Amino acid sequence: MKNYVLEVKNLSTSFHSGKKEIPAVENLSFSILEGETLGIVGESGSGKSVTALSIMRLIPNPPGEIIGGEILYKDSDLLKISDDKIRQIRGNSISMIFQEPMTSLNPVYTIGNQLSEALILHKNLSKKEAMAKSLEMLISVGVPLAEKRLRQYPHQLSGGMRQRVMIAMALSCEPDILIADEPTTALDVTIQAQILNLIKEMKDRMGTAVLLITHDMGVIAEVADRVLVMYCGRAVEYADARTLFKTPKHPYTVGLLESIPNIEGEKKELHSIRGSVPTPGQITEGCRFKTRCDFVMDKCITLEPPIFDVGESKVRCWKYE
């Protein structure tokens, strides 16, 4: 039996807009096992990135604020520890890569400088040792001419190379958890596959657990062991990847899977879920998915469904009451 490396319990994060408080994530619970890949999937605005930033405690405050819940990592609640403690965890035990490799590196410092920074900080390496380790990391993430790259600036590298640098940077301190927030969204398709393979390979080599955030079911199918589907700041379905793809339960998950274009069989019009994600705070009662659901019942309008256990899945839908 594997242990949980991270447990998120009833996390709620809100943003303040004027006097209103707009919830971005509400009562979200999930956990990550040692060395596994958990995929979080959902449309834009479903609260995926806010979840990731909440774990890192990087929610910009103001306007954002984590208003409740627990994030348990190694017997401590990340939401309760001091700023100093969380800084010792960031980039060291839990690190993160972002969607935009083009803008995530500082344009005025060399790759080597930025790579070695975390090593000097967390591992107490000298500048020289950190540079040597950085070079090693660049080589291991498949950056060609690594020695030359160390002395170059971000604008001299392509998007794919910069994302590799970001991965090298995130993994340099051998973290327990890597949070990858849409790591391939800004890259073209061939580079996407390379980056996904790289994340998979590094994960296997270092035993790092990965929290992969994406809106792309194809990416999830490729790398995730277990999947959390989010909608409007809530978990709507939570299952292992095989079960989810074989027998999706929640109407939203079903819709997402049907929206993947199929190359086999006859060409039909591409399925899409009707309507669009309600803006946060727009729907305040009942099921958040009620406006777009084909199976909507009277109950769904007024009462928000709890999470039901259905076989090996957890589903937030009255259909499975």
Added chain:
Amino acid sequence: MLKYIIKKIILMIPVLIGLTIIIFLILHLAPGDPVDLIVGPNATPEVYENIRRDLGLDKPLLTQYMVFVGKLLKGDLGDSILQRRPVMDMIIQRFPITLEVGVWALILSFVIAIPTGILAAVNRNSTLDYAAMTFALVGVSMPTFFLGLLLLYFFAFRLGWFPVSGYGTWRHLILPVIAIGVTDAAVTARMVRSSMLEVIGQDYVRTARAKGLDENKVINKHALKNALIPIITLLGMRMGWIMGGSVILEIVFNRPGIGRLMVDAIFSRDYPVVQGSMLLLTASILLGNLIADILYAVADPRIKY
């Protein structure tokens, strides 16, 4: 890098030529006759013509210009019509008086503005931010000479801590340096703040935080260097204005600097002196821009040279 600097210097040459033409023409086309000023209203036409010939003012405009440029290349700015001594000597004598105020004021303004701007941006919408920006608004709105007068009144006249006018010791420097430095700092602090605010929202600042760096390092290493890039333009402009910006202040504090020299020369239509001091002023602005260009290339690796 050396190639880049040389390129920038070569690009300055046409600008310098244009400058000499404009400075030469403006004064010769302006109404008023310096010969009249020298000879007075009762002189005979012969005396008038003699002096006119001595000064070379009887020759065609183009010839006068060529003579002007030819001498300029030899470092000769001509002789003052009124004082009958080389303009170059006069400028060399006055130059340090203006320079010392200008340089210290520039340093003071950046020493005030950069920390103020950073603190205001980092603590956005806090009391500190409002206080800093109120100070900046007052500083931007207040003319330098007015602040100079206020300082003179309180610290020199009422309290007697500093001399009212003159130059030569550090005590003469304090008030003019504060007057220029503080008003300049107001403009610069606002720019630092807005530049910093923009940078703080960038992805790479979040990356720096995600690494576990403390706020101090995030701001002073990752954000600051990026935020200062636009400030370099301002620094270059200010460097150029060290010479020109203090004209009024030199009158308020009665300091015989370049600004004073130029204003006096304009009133007495002493062409060579006006030309010489204007050339120095414009050349210093060009030099300021050149330094800004070089600093840009040093600070931002994305600039190709």
